[in-house]
Amino acid sequence: MPRLRTPAALALLAGVAVFGLGAGLTANHFEAKGRLEKRAQALTGGDPVTGRAAIEQRPCGGCHQIPGVRGASGKVGPPLAAFAQRTYIGGRVNNAPENLILWLQDPHAIDPQSAMPPMGIGPREARDIAAYLYTLK
Ligand code: HEC
Structure with a gap:
């Protein structure tokens, strides 16, 4: 009968558990982000x-800290x-989608x-940018 190598088996189990937990947390994170x-x-x-991509192309990050946007500080x-x-x-106005757009x-x-300048942003791009800003919880 093969000797039961308890420590190795335990380490393997622990590894599987940690991996499962990590995968679970990651899945949760993506689910929450998706929602x-x-x-x-x-x-x-x-x-x-x-x-988010539009914000990166615009000068927003020079004036605002924006989570998730590279260099926006x-x-x-x-x-x-x-x-x-x-x-x-x-x-000035309620934070409602149409006002933000x-x-x-x-x-x-x-x-x-307001010290924030108009930047020639049209309605389509404004909706996309507004959508990104509303993911910031
Ligand atoms: C030249 C600097 C400047 C740039 C560029 C700029 N902003 Fe602003 N922004 C401001 C200032 C200053 C305020 C505060 C305005 C006020 O209270 O009247 C502001 C306010 C805001 C607000 C309202 C925040 C709040 O809590 O009331 C949002 C949203 C916003 N900016 C998004 C953006 C986005 C998105 C961009 C890029 C498309 C951008 N800003 C570009 C200076 C800037």
Whole structure:
């Protein structure tokens, strides 16, 4: 009868358990991210993945810290972390999708004094960017 190599068997079991836990957590993470993206899409009619790419092409990151956007570490405007939980946009209007989409196209339409400049963003791109911002919980 082969000797039972308990430590090795235990180590293997532990390894399997840790791997399973890791895979489970990762799956959970992607599920949660997927849910956030679907919700943001439904709210705005835009696509958060395209929106994130658009933000990277625009100068947003020079003025804002934006989680998930490479190099977005500006301190001119407020950080956009947890933007989905913000009550107001620019301290002026309710944080509602149509207001955000308008703000992104022309901040001065909402607050003529705002230091955030219009950037020539059209409605399609504004929806995509808004969708990304609403994934920030
Ligand atoms: C030149 C700097 C500058 C650039 C570039 C800029 N912003 Fe802003 N942004 C600001 C400032 C300043 C405010 C605060 C405005 C206010 O309160 O009137 C602001 C406010 C905002 C708000 C409202 C935040 C809140 O909590 O009220 C959002 C959302 C936003 N910016 C997104 C963007 C996005 C997306 C881009 C790129 C497409 C961008 N900004 C580009 C300066 C900038």
